[in-house]
Amino acid sequence: MLCDPVSYTDRPSILSSTSLQEGTLTLLHVETDMDMPFIFESLKKESAKNWDIQPLLDNFKKSFSYIAGSHTSQAFIVKLNGLPIFEIEAHEGPKHAPLHSGFQAVDGDYFIILIAGHFDQAAFSVYISSLQLCLEYFFRFPEVKRIIAPVYDGLDREQRAQLLIQAGLKGFLEKTTPTEPDLFTIYRL
Secondary structure (H helix, E strand, C coil): CCCCCCCCCCCCCCCEEEEECCEEEEEEECCHHHHHHHHHHHHHHHCCCCCCHHHHHHHHHHHHHHHHHCCCEEEEEEEECCEEEEEEEEEEHHHCCCCCCCCCCCCCEEEEEEECCCCCCCCHHHHHHHHHHHHHHHCCCCCCCEEEEEECCCCCHHHHHHHHHHCCCEEEECCCCCCCCEEEEEECC
8 A cells, every 4th residue: 555654764765766877766764864954855845934943843853653553544755866866645535624615536546745845856857857766655455546746836836837737747726815725637548
């Protein structure tokens, strides 16, 4: 199962990989002590707030420990030549909080949440290949029928939407309120 619990006691094994001109992309489960500073810095870039690092880092570790033991969510990280590019979470749709008033998740739906800062770790084409690597891995699991990705308002909204489109997702639902995201989706072929 895509969202089976994992243990952070060992170094995570490579779940999937591909070679690019820029190097090797690898998909792994998040390793809390090693990957949390990168994830936190990426979140800070996505926010206009200036956060105090240590208390939030401790809370992130607790949150990711919860996700690691969950049967409905899982956190992954994509690395290029061993350096983090982005963190992506997969959540079983029907058991996740609704994202949009016009959408009800059904069995086989999985939401993905992408944390990538300002897409400043590599060329944009590397991000596209990274997301495609994740989608290919996620669709290896028979329970995954459709993947839905939200795009919220923010500084990188257009760039995020372009990433999803260029990776193969299609616009699905536009937001109807200021707090809702636009939704993008891709189905199992």
